[in-house]
Amino acid sequence: MLDNLKSSLRAAIKKIVNSSGIDEELIKELSKDIQRSLLQSDVNVKMVFEITKNIENRSLNETPPPGLSRKDHIVKILYDELAKLLGNETEFHFQSGKVNKVLMLGIQGSGKTTVTSKLAKFLTKQGYRVAVIGADTFRPGALTQLKTMCEKSDVEVYGENGNENPSEIVKNGLKHFQKTNLDIILIDTAGRHKQEKDLLDEMKQINKTADPDLALLVIDGTIGQQCFTQAEAFHKTVPVGGIIITKLDSSAKGGGALAASAATGAQVMYIGTGERIDDLEVFSPTRFVGRLLGMGDIQAVLDLAKRLENEADDVRMKRISSGKMNMEDFYYQLEEVTKVGSFQGLLDT
Template identity: 85%
Template sequence: RSLNETPPPGLSRKDHIVKILYDELAKLLGKETDFDFKPGKQNKIIMLGIQGSGKTTVTAKLAKFLTKQGYKIGVIGADTYRPGALVQLRTMCEKSSVEVYGEPNNKDSPDIVKNGLNHFEKLPLDVILIDTAGRHKEEKDLLAEMEQINKVTVPDLAILVIDGTIGQQCFNQAEAFHKTIPVGGIIITKLDSSAKGGGAIAASAATGAQIMYIGTGERIDDLEKFSPTRFVGRLLGMGDIQAVLDLAKRLENEGDDIRLKRISSGKMNMDDFFYQLEEVTKVGSLKGFLDNMPGLSGMVKDDQLDQMEGRVSKWRFIIQSMTKTEKADPDILNSSRIKRISRGSGWPEHEVKELLKNYKNSKNMMKASKGRQMQGALRRMGFG
């Protein structure tokens, strides 16, 4: 794609290549997905994962998440190997008023699952989550036990819980699980740490399953739907660039083209200026915006950014205090109007005048895009 495609106007080839990489990774991981529960039956979900992946915690989190969506949930604790697993599961699920079936004195996991399904059979439940013991691909006995649990359960879905910190070894682990029980979904845990979760791509490739949710913390509510764009941005070390992509998309439509042509021709009004500030605000801080844009990181010095962010905050309040007529034609702003805007915005009159001065200079700045032109534009606006 990078060799055959021509970058759109305003986007360098380097930035275009980064965007292509971003798009392809997001495509590999799939779109946002959700459960497709069958009505009128108890949908059974088996939770799989290696020991220490956070599977029991995720089971409780998922139980609460689904409960909040209006589903009636039951949980079966079938991890007979880890001491305290059943107690932990019950303690966490109590917070969601979800019943957990378990047999503390029974070490036969398939038998516990069978009894648990019989226990819940007559209850009006939509979903039954089955927490199983963590196991490794080399543990043949545990994998065989998992096959037995699968036969007893006949699940509607098997979810593989992946530790976001273990990296590329995810592929072999996920492949072994998938050969035993077809994996239909993936949940990544421990992404609240410095882990980027690159192993999730390996797990997705090994199983063909989509990532459904990610765990972002220790609290019972720290489970969120998976967003491919946000995840890939994190994976590439680019932060959350969803807002940047949204901005790029908005700039491509016809309405924004008209606005951009007006801005680039030096005919910008205060409405256009306010629009630009709002677009940057949607992305986040200016420093974050530039850091997230490939090729722009480090172009502007930190002290310039700090100064700029402070002024942007003032400008937004001042512009919001203007009337539509004043935004359309700032040249009509006389001393009495400036006083009124000052009172409405809470900023001194000299700040309003400073904005007007910078607004006029910014008409020329919009023609500058990068490098020395941007530095010169910043100096003209008093940032350099």
């Protein structure tokens, strides 16, 4: 997955790890390497310069907590900033005690029907009772494909051959599953483009009929940073609650797709990593960055950094309370006081 980005980021990390010492020249070189890696993965130029500026500034100006080497601290900074680029670390939970309706959206060719069947299996394996409504009336064979793939997971699919009204199919499908004991109903819809007004209007009508708890937008990872405009256009029509990015295993632009999708504010919830029905996983920015950097134990570095920061604070407070503070402690106290604001402001409250 994203082999070029992986190898170039890891090469940049090696420069830091193998260096005899850290200086400004090396950090600027690291910054340029990261820029090159991200731009080659089709990450938006503005975002690239913003993240590398942050990495450079933090690497040059931040003091590592006592006990953490400067090299490890720079790796932590790189890890933090890359994870931030890819969105928030939040997990979506379906509501219990009700049927969660999930509307599947996407442009033509994004692999939406395939993803719908993959998601059905994924959720079934998690213990959810899942059914699917096939409301793609545009693409010939869509319903047959959906039924064939979902059959492998023992997931029932409702569809109506010959009915070209997707809203009606959704309405009938919801009625069909009304008396079944389900947790989630996935609703597969026809692919559409942001410039096809009629199809977007149709999507609005389907959304109104379905009244979904969640709308998931399926995006092809090979389109890179164009994901941003596509996601934004769909979001203006139907509130998109989450994004699934497909074909990350075969795209050099996957990094751009992830970053652009995260920039829309919608959560990247799942990623497709292959063609098999099991090749779908929950997206975690921190885990993803850890894999990119080839550092499975990166969390250990982060935990150590946090622990050392806390320990340093405890030691400092003991010195201050005992009256044995040094100049660094005095400077720390001054900084904390300035965060409070002016004394006049305190008196006015």
